[in-house]
Amino acid sequence: MNQSPTEPLKRTPLHAAHLRAGARMVPFGGWDMPVQYAGVKAEHDAVRNAAGVFDVSHMGEFRVQGSGALAFLQHVTTNDVSKLKPGRAQYNWLPGVSGGLVDDIYIYMVAPDEYLTVVNASNITKDWTHLNAHAGEFDVTLTDESDRWGLLAVQGPQTESLLQPHTDTDLSSKKKNAFFPAKLFGFDVMLARTGYTGEDGFEVFTDASEAETVWDKLLAIGLTPAGLGARDTLRLEAGFPLYGHEFSDTIHPLSSTYSWVVKDKTHVGHEHIRTTPTQTLVGLKLERVPVREGYPVKVGGEVVGHVTSGTSSPTFGHPIAMALVNAEHAGADVFDVEVRGKDHPATRVALPFYKR
Secondary structure, three states, rough: OOOOOOOEOOOOOOHHHHOOOOOEEEOOOOOOEEEEEOOOOHHHHHHHHEEEEEOOOOOOOEEOOOOHHHHHHHHHHOOHHHHHOEEEEEEEEEOOHHHHHEEEEEEEEEEOOEEEEEEEHHHHHHHHHHHHHHOOOOOOEEEOOOOEEEEEEEEEEOOOHHHHHHEEOOOOOOOOOOEEEEEEEEEEEEEEOOOOOOEEEEEEEHHHHHHHHHHHHHHHOOHHHHHHHHHHHHHHHOOOOOEOOOOOOOHHHHHOOEEEEEOOOOOOHHHOOOOOOOOOEEEEEOOOOOOOOEEEEEEEOOOEEEEEEEEEEEOOOOOEEEEEEEHHOOOOOOOEEEEEEEEEEEEEEOOOOOOO
């Protein structure tokens, strides 16, 4: 995300805590964010094998309230929001008027006629404008609460056991996508059994003024601070798309493996969603040479697509990538990825690369 040289980077409520922890900070979507602390591999391995904590306070939060809240959300999303009950969360898409996605989001049902939506940091302004443009015909009130919340993602197989002694709620009774109020270290928070790593975990919604204290207490009980670098390697292994890479306002979202997000209902842009995509998202395994976004993907010497995300997998010890390729070539078993003028063989593998 390009940042204007005259526009200062925004900071999350945890900025000072990141500096104390020795984080290497980088610009990301207009924010000054930690890319790593001890190192990407160490942080990645901590989340896969124990538990880590990410600062995701740069994400946006919009509250949707009113007797028309459900009808409004049904109109602007592809998934079936009517399936939600209070205390449940749902992954969803904001489709564009003329194709592609405005964003991929999470919706949390707080109570009847009240929802909290979490949107990608780089899309906060765009999403807010889009939602307000479609709100007029509905009895609904939208409130931008992005500055109110600190949001921490605690992820890893030991998350539940580490958090349980410090909360008043039986975490074992909470299933995936549960969303509920709780006490954590004595603070009033909202917890959601959601995440973006392929591991179990809880995302912690806390008052922005209390976020730093909660973060410090999480580190004190043994959680490893993890940055954007590990977040990217973890989500890529898990086959999770990232907006701006696998999704955008110009990429047909059904190119991905997420067709289940589109339900049988009328919504913004439904006629475009239901067209057949000309590209397919595939997983690629390489032997030695890591590949990056934009690298050409070939079959028989012909360019048939491009890499959308690539990394060297800490879990598997070899490079992996996701690539958008022409649909007619998506069934090929072997591709080549061009790296600095030289082709390197890549084997197609099923997504996700990793599943616990």
